[in-house]
Each structure stands twice: as C-alpha cells, then as structure tokens.
Amino acid sequence: MIWSRTKVTPTTETELQAKVAAAREALDAWTREVVQWHFDPETGTPFWLEWAEKAGWDPRKEIRTYDDLDKFGFFQDEWLRGGPVRRWVPKAYANRPIYTFETGGSTGVPKSRIAIEDFRIDYELFSATLPEEGFPKGADWLSIGPTGPRRLRLAVEHLAQYRGGICFMVDLDPRWVIKLIKMGEMRMMELYKQHVIDQALTLLRAHDSIQCIFTTPKLLEALCEKVSLRKIGIKGVFCGGTEMTPQFCRFAVEELLDGVAFAPTYGNTLMGLAVHKPLSAEDNYAIVYYPPCPRAMLEVVDPDHPERIVEYGETGRVRLTTLTKEFFMPRFLERDEAERERPYIAYPWDGVRNVRPFSGFQNKVVEGVY
Amino acid sequence: MVHIPILRRGRPYRSLDVAPLLDFRTRQPFAEVSQANVGLIRRDMLDQRSARERLELLSTGELLEMCAKAADHFMHGSLPLGDQIQTPQDYVEQLSASTGLPHVMVRRNMGKIESVLRNMRTVLAGLTRNLDLSVLDTGHGKAGETAVSYYPRGASLGVVLPSNSPGVHSLWVPAIAMKTPLILKPGSAEPWTPYRIIQSFIAAGVPGEAFSYYPSDHAGASEILRSCGRGMVFGDVGSTRAWLNDPRIEVHGPGYSKIFIGEDCIDSFEKYLDVIVASIIENGGRSCVNASGVWVPARGKEVAEALAAKLAQVKPRAAEDPEAEIAPFADPAVAERISTIIDQDLREPGATDYTAAIRGSRFCVWNNATYLLPTIVHCESPDHPLANREFLFPFASVVEVNQSDVPEIFGPTLVLTAITGDKKLIGRLLASPLVGRLNLGPVPTMKISWDQPHEGNLFEHLYARRAFQSELVAAV
Numbered sequence: 153m154i155w156s157r158t159k160v161t162p163t164t165e166t167e168l169q170a171k172v173a174a175a176r177e178a179l180d181a182w183t184r185e186v187v188q189w190h191f192d193p194e195t196g197t198p199f200w201l202e203w204a205e206k207a208g209w210d211p212r213k214e215i216r217t218y219d220d221l222d223k224f225g226f227f228q229d230e231w232l233r234g235g236p237v238r239r240w241v242p243k244a245y246a247n248r249p250i251y252t253f254e255t256g257g258s259t260g261v262p263k264s265r266i267a268i269e270d271f272r273i274d275y276e277l278f279s280a281t282l283p284e285e286g287f288p289k290g291a292d293w294l295s296i297g298p299t300g301p302r303r304l305r306l307a308v309e310h311l312a313q314y315r316g317g318i319c320f321m322v323d324l325d326p327r328w329v330i331k332l333i334k335m336g337e338m339r340m341m342e343l344y345k346q347h348v349i350d351q352a353l354t355l356l357r358a359h360d361s362i363q364c365i366f367t368t369p370k371l372l373e374a375l376c377e378k379v380s381l382r383k384i385g386i387k388g389v390f391c392g393g394t395e396m397t398p399q400f401c402r403f404a405v406e407e408l409l410d411g412v413a414f415a416p417t418y419g420n421t422l423m424g425l426a427v428h429k430p431l432s433a434e435d436n437y438a439i440v441y442y443p444p445c446p447r448a449m450l451e452v453v454d455p456d457h458p459e460r461i462v463e464y465g466e467t468g469r470v471r472l473t474t475l476t477k478e479f480f481m482p483r484f485l486e487r488d489e490a491e492r493e494r495p496y497i498a499y500p501w502d503g504v505r506n507v508r509p510f511s512g513f514q515n516k517v518v519e520g521v522y
Numbered sequence: 523m524v525h526i527p528i529l530r531r532g533r534p535y536r537s538l539d540v541a542p543l544l545d546f547r548t549r550q551p552f553a554e555v556s557q558a559n560v561g562l563i564r565r566d567m568l569d570q571r572s573a574r575e576r577l578e579l580l581s582t583g584e585l586l587e588m589c590a591k592a593a594d595h596f597m598h599g600s601l602p603l604g605d606q607i608q609t610p611q612d613y614v615e616q617l618s619a620s621t622g623l624p625h626v627m628v629r630r631n632m633g634k635i636e637s638v639l640r641n642m643r644t645v646l647a648g649l650t651r652n653l654d655l656s657v658l659d660t661g662h663g664k665a666g667e668t669a670v671s672y673y674p675r676g677a678s679l680g681v682v683l684p685s686n687s688p689g690v691h692s693l694w695v696p697a698i699a700m701k702t703p704l705i706l707k708p709g710s711a712e713p714w715t716p717y718r719i720i721q722s723f724i725a726a727g728v729p730g731e732a733f734s735y736y737p738s739d740h741a742g743a744s745e746i747l748r749s750c751g752r753g754m755v756f757g758d759v760g761s762t763r764a765w766l767n768d769p770r771i772e773v774h775g776p777g778y779s780k781i782f783i784g785e786d787c788i789d790s791f792e793k794y795l796d797v798i799v800a801s802i803i804e805n806g807g808r809s810c811v812n813a814s815g816v817w818v819p820a821r822g823k824e825v826a827e828a829l830a831a832k833l834a835q836v837k838p839r840a841a842e843d844p845e846a847e848i849a850p851f852a853d854p855a856v857a858e859r860i861s862t863i864i865d866q867d868l869r870e871p872g873a874t875d876y877t878a879a880i881r882g883s884r885f886c887v888w889n890n891a892t893y894l895l896p897t898i899v900h901c902e903s904p905d906h907p908l909a910n911r912e913f914l915f916p917f918a919s920v921v922e923v924n925q926s927d928v929p930e931i932f933g934p935t936l937v938l939t940a941i942t943g944d945k946k947l948i949g950r951l952l953a954s955p956l957v958g959r960l961n962l963g964p965v966p967t968m969k970i971s972w973d974q975p976h977e978g979n980l981f982e983h984l985y986a987r988r989a990f991q992s993e994l995v996a997a998v
Contacts, residue, residue, distance in 0.1 A: 336763065336764040338744060338748055338764060339748075342748065369561075370560075370561075373560075373561035373564060373565070376565075377564070377565065377568060397538070397539055397559065398538045398539070399537050399538040399539040399557070399559050399562075400559050400561065402538055403559055403561055403562050404561075407562070407565060408561070408565075436538050437538055
C-alpha cells in the first residue's frame with residue numbers, strides 16, 4: 153500500500169498560489185519572531201549575540217523577511233563542532249533541561265545541536281500526517297536503528313508515546329558500522345547487522361502488540377529477508393536515517409513490504425523531519441520532501457553561487473535554514489543535492505526531489521588496469 | 523535511447539535508477555543502464571540453487587555444443603539489447619563510443635571471446651588437465667585408473683567486471699560449460715560485452731535462469747562478492763584490497779606485467795624491440811597483460827631511447843581507422859589526472875621521460891577526444907616511484923636492475939617475458955611465486971593461451987576434488 157498522508161482535494165492554480173502567498177507571509181512573520189528572540193539580550197542565544205556584536209549590525213532591525221536572512225552569509229558547520237555547547241542555549245531556556253544531539257560524526261568531532269522540546273514538536277507535527285490504518289493509535293512500536301547521541305532515538309519513542317503506544321528498542325551504532333567498512337571488515341559488518349536483526353525478530357515474535365516499525369533502509373531489507381512483516385502483524389513502516397532512492401522505494405513497495413504501509417522520511421539533527429509527497433508509480437516513485445515550514449526551509453541552490461536559488465526542476469545543492477526558538481541556523485549548505493520541487497497543495501512551499509549525496513564532492517583517480 | 527536492463531535470472535528488469543553512458547567524443551548520453559539497488563541483488567541471491575539446477579539438467583556435452591553456437595551468435599547474430607536488437611556492428615560502435623576503444627581493437631577482442639566460446643572443449647581440457655568431462659555430469663568417474671570425484675565449491679560465480687578491455691570477459695565465460703550460473707556486475711563504461719555474451723548463450727539454448735546481470739555501484743559489487751559461492755573481481759589496488767584474503771574470491775588487480783632482458787641478450791636488445799613495443803601498445807595499452815615495465819641489467823638509457831623513438835611516432839586516429847593503435851579516454855578528466863601524476867613523479871630525481879623529447883606533451887586532444895600518447899620513462903633505480911607503475915594507456919618504465927636481484931625485485935608480476943638463455947636465471951624464474959605467467963624467449967606479453975590458467979585456474983576455483991571410493995550395489 154502506498155499511502156497518502158493528507159487527503160488532498162483537487163485544487164486550482166489560483167488556490168495553490170493563495171496558499172503559497174499565505175505560507176510565505178507566515179514564514180516572514182515567523183522569521184522576524186525567531187530573529188527577535190535569538191538576538192534579544194534578554195532571551196537570546198550567546199553565540200548569536202556575540203556574532204551580532206562582531207558583525208556590527210542588529211538583525212532585529214534589518215531582518216524583516218525570510219529573504220533578508222541572506223545577510224547572514226552561510227552558516228559554517230564548524231561552529232557546531234566542539235564546545236561550549238551552552239553558547240547555543242537561548243538565555244530564556246537557561247534553566248530548562250537541555251539535550252544535546254549529534255550528527256553522524258563519521259570523521260572528527262561531531263556537530264552538536266541542543267534541544268529542549270523541538271524534537272517532540274517536530275514529531276507531533278509529523279504524527280498528524282500518519283494514516284490510522286498503517287499506524288494505528290495505541291499500537292506499540294519497534295525502533296531498530298541509531299540510538300546513542302542521536303535525536304532519532306528519543307524522537308521515535310516520543311512519536312510512539314504520543315500516539316498512545318510503547319516503543320521497544322534495538323540499538324545500532326552507525327559509527328561502528330562506518331569504521332568496519334573503512335577497515336574492510338565486511339563480514340564483521342554483516343554479522344553486526346544480523347545481530348541487530350536477530351534482536352528485532354526476538355522482540356517481534358515475543359510482542360504481538362508491535363504493529364509499527366521505525367528502521368533504516370538497509371535494516372528494512374535485512375529484516376524482510378527473514379520474515380514477512382505482514383504475517384508477523386506489522387501494519388506500517390516508518391523508514392529513514394539514510395538516503396533513499398526512488399528505486400529503493402519501489403523495491404520496498406513491490407518486493408519487501410507485502411502490502412504494509414510505508415512512510416519514507418528525510419530528516420536530520422539540524423533540520424528536524426521533512427514529510428514526503430505520496431509516492432506514486434506514475435511519478436516513478438520520486439521522493440519529494442517538504443520541510444516543516446516555517447520551522448525549517450529546504451532550498452535548492454546553485455552550487456557555485458549558493459546565494460542563488462535554482463529554477464524549478466533544476467538540480468542544485470540543498471540549503472537548509474532552521475528557524476525555531478531553540479535553534480537558529482540560517483543558510484546552511486548540506487552535503488546533498490536534489491531537484492527543486494514546486495509547492496504542493498498540502499505543503500505550499502518549495503520541496504526537494506530525489507535528495508542524494510552532493511556529486512560536487514566526488515573526486516576519484518583510478519590507477520592500474522585489470 | 524538504448525536502454526540496457528538488469529537481468530534477474532534472465533528476466534529483464536527496468537530500474538528507476540539509470541546511469542547514462544556518454545559518447546567519448548560529444549560527452550553526451552547515447553544510452554542508459556538500469557542500476558540495481560543492493561537490496562534487490564541481495565534478495566535475488568537468497569536463491570542461487572535453482573539456477574544451478576536448471577544448468578544441471580543439461581549435460582556437459584550439450585553445454586559445449588551450445589558454447590559453439592554462442593560463438594556464432596556473438597560474432598554474427600542480431601541479439602536482444604533491452605527493447606532493441608543489436609547487430610555486431612551496433613555492438614562495435616556502442617562499445618567504442620562509451621570506452622573510446624577503436625573499432626579495430628573491439629573486433630580483435632570479439633575474436634578472442636569467439637575463440638574461447640568456439641574452442642571450449644580445448645579450453646576445459648587445459649583447465650581440467652584432460653579430465654573426462656562427464657565427471658561434471660555424474661560427480662565422479664575415472665582419471666586414468668584413478669577414481670575421482672569433484673563437487674562444486676559454490677552454487678554460482680559472481681564476477682565484478684572491468685571496463686578497460688572486452689577480451690577480459692573470456693576468463694569467466696567457461697563457467698557456463700562447467701554448469702555454474704553467473705552473477706555479473708558489468709563495468710560502468712562497458713556493459714555491452716557481458717550483456718551480448720549472455721544473449722548469445724540464451725540464443726544458443728542455455729537457460730536464461732543461469733544469468734543474472736546487475737549493473738550497480740561499489741556497494742552492489744560488494745554484495746555480489748559477499749553473497750556468491752565463488753567470485754572474481756577485477757579492479758584497481760584499492761577496490762580489490764578487501765578481497766585479497768578471501769579464498770572464495772579470485773582477485774584480478776593490476777598486472778604489472780614486464781619484460782626482462784638477461785645479461786646474455788642485452789647487447790642485442792634491438793632484435794627484440796618489436797616484441798617489446800607490441801607488448802606495450804597492443805590493445806591500446808589497456809590490458810593487465812600489457813608490459814608496463816622493461817627491466818634490464820644494463821644499457822637502460824639506450825633501450826629507453828630506442829623504444830621512445832618507435833612509440834613516439836604513434837598518433838591518434840579516428841575510431842573507425844583500422845590503423846588505430848591507441849584509445850582516447852572516455853573521461854578527459856581521468857587522462858588529465860593520470861598525466862599530472864606522472865609529471866609529479868618525474869620531478870623526483872632519477873627518472874626521464876624519453877618520449878617527451880621527441881613528441882612533446884603526452885596529453886593530447888584530437889578531434890574532440892582526449893588521449894595520452896605512449897610514454898617511455900627511464901628509471902635509474904627500481905625504487906623510483908615510476909619504476910613499477912601501470913596506467914590505462916601505453917606506458918612503460920625502463921628500469922635498470924642487478925640480474926642477481928631478479929625475480930624478487932620485480933614484485934608481483936602477472937606476465938613476465940624473459941629474454942634469456944641463462945639456465946640459472948630461468949630456474950629462479952620457474953621457482954618464483956611472484957610470476958603469474960612466464961614466457962621464455964621473445965614472446966609478447968599479450969599472447970594468451972586460453973587453456974592456460976590466468977591468475978588462477980577457473981576449474982579449480984569452481985570445483986574441488988574429494989576422496990572417493992565406490993562399491994555401489996546396482997539398484998534393483
């Protein structure tokens with residue numbers, strides 16, 4: 153089953169444009185509010201207050217629209233590596249319990265993002281897009297994927313709890329997997345994967361109440377080699393954590409899932425969680441994601457001139473802007489590329505089509521003939 | 523546009539993920555290849571047994587006849603290529619367009635593949651040392667007066683293929699006659715030959731289930747090698763390193779093939795120049811059996827000078843020109859990077875590019891195509907960074923060494939042509955585990971006998987002998 157998140161009735165271009173304009177207006181207003189918050193000496197974030205002092209201009213006065221955020225230039229990911237992490241905590245939240253979540257961290261010091269409620273808010277918004285038949289309220293969940301310092305672990309558990317269920321967990325350490333691959337220990341990697349899957353199967357067989365799964369694409373494949381998800385009582389699979397191609401989605405729907413509902417997602421620690429346009433065979437299972445506007449925006453920009461947004465349908469590098477009261481990150485260039493997608497009636501702002509690793513980083517010399 | 527599908531046990535499958543093939547002259551796509559996702563490969567490989575069972579229904583004799591028929595189809599047939607039909611001329615032009623290989627070289631390589639298919643009985647006789655091939659049908663039999671029994675080491679043979687030269691496909695082709703299904707991952711620029719060989723076999727009557735064909739990325743290639751019973755991998759040092767210690771996988775890395783002229787022959791080196799030049803330049807210098815080193819005990823500079831004088835005359839020619847001797851690079855950036863690497867290493871004292879003085883820069887753009895012209899570098903010592911290198915064009919270093927250090931000084935060498943009559947030296951070469959294929963006398967390194975093992979014996983890779991005794995009572 154390829155499910156639709158939001159029931160969409162036919163719409164006219166005029167209706168769509170009206171929604172686009174309203175969404176943009178809301179985005180501009182939210183931008184002003186978030187900038188005001190992070191640069192106010194009472195509520196603001198130490199990092200940004202210091203930044204503004206050095207920059208010599210007051211964003212509260214000069215940022216009136218979302219487009220004005222270009223004045224910040226590009227966010228440097230190095231700013232998120234190392235400490236002190238508390239410089240990212242808005243003064244208004246100084247006495248709240250603080251989480252710190254990390255990105256992949258395959259090389260060097262990982263990037264850290266602080267969080268208080270953002271992950272809960274993001275996943276509650278996402279929950280509203282999940283269909284009841286695939287992800288029944290009250291059903292228990294099994295999360296098979298990265299835990300440790302990643303927000304995914306708490307976020308999926310919160311999603312399950314928010315929908316009235318309990319979340320069982322099997323953890324996977326992706327940094328160890330990366331290390332095994334770099335060492336060429338493919339057999340050991342396979343054993344580790346089987347170790348994870350074996351634990352998942354044990355839980356699935358022991359708890360009939362589990363009807364929903366979160367997992368990564370690779371683990372989904374490995375799980376479906378061992379068991380029919382439908383026969384074991386699973387109704388929906390929420391899949392994310394790593395890149396998914398249209399071919400993977402088609403393969404999952406046609407050959408792995410045996411009719412179980414499928415919700416592929418694109419998310420990361422810095423953005424939150426994007427929702428996707430319903431998959432369709434007619435559209436070649438293209439994966440079109442829409443960011444959780446106004447809390448985050450994904451744009452597709454010219455890799456050589458990343459201040460310029462490309463035309464609809466054109467390929468470019470993905471640029472992320474995160475706008476929450478916990479975290480402000482303007483104009484961050486992701487390590488991904490995609491095509492720019494037109495607004496959609498359920499999500500009347502820009503989307504990204506077929507996100508994949510940025511090809512501009514590829515550089516390979518092959519020596520020898522064989 | 524031509525579309526090459528995945529084959530899942532012979533059944534075409536069109537992927538949503540396609541990779542374009544660019545024409546080396548225009549850099550524009552002229553064909554596309556379906557790409558298999560890893561999960562799809564993995565899922566298909568859960569059952570390798572049923573494909574083998576289909577082949578086991580045929581006798582080895584029947585399969586040998588089908589190989590001969592496949593030779594005809596491969597050379598002369600119009601065969602399916604996705605939704606289209608591919609004539610032999612289409613094949614030549616398509617392969618040339620995506621790899622840059624001149625038509626004359628494509629046809630020469632076609633001939634090699636045809637020869638292996640047509641002479642499969644002889645090839646198997648060489649690989650099995652004249653074993654009665656009915657042993658493969660019954661599982662046991664006699665070799666002379668000795669009872670023998672062989673069993674397959676794996677249900678299938680997975681092969682990760684290169685793009686450099688189509689002749690290399692001759693190496694895995696005998697697997698079908700040995701009842702072993704194939705799981706192939708073609709090279710990204712050369713999907714044409716394995717697809718055409720498969721279609722030739724199918725047209726000759728071999729069950730389609732015996733052939734899986736998965737164009738894919740490195741992860742797909744690894745999955746094939748990890749999941750198959752037995753495997754072969756072609757690739758550079760980096761991409762094959764992971765499989766070096768896996769006995770299931772036969773690794774075909776760089777050849778570092780060489781010619782050595784002994785002390786007894788070096789004063790008449792001029793007599794052997796044609797053999798050396800042919801070893802360096804045949805097939806555009808794109809094979810692992812091309813000589814990339816000419817090692818001598820003395821007179822290195824004169825040898826380098828003489829070789830450079832001949833090779834510097836080689837010029838780019840059109841793909842259709844029957845006199846074409848070198849191939850352009852399908853991706854100009856690769857040529858540029860290789861040339862830069864050589865120039866960087868030439869800055870290290872002790873090496874001289876003898877061809878540069880005659881023909882100028884090795885990097886050359888001609889008729890919209892990018893070439894690296896044949897290059898001869900003299901190295902004063904085997905320790906120089908360019909002394910034992912191999913590149914995807916006619917490149918050879920002339921290296922001066924002490925004969926007493928031979929062959930240990932060579933390091934692993936796929937083909938060694940030793941021009942010497944020195945019995946002691948020959949004895950050392952025959953005893954050396956470093957030499958994969960030994961030619962004694964002025965034999966071009968490119969001269970291949972397909973009944974000889976090449977980086978391993980395919981029969982021994984696919985089958986193992988067990989101890990066997992039988993006092994079977996006749997069935998009632």
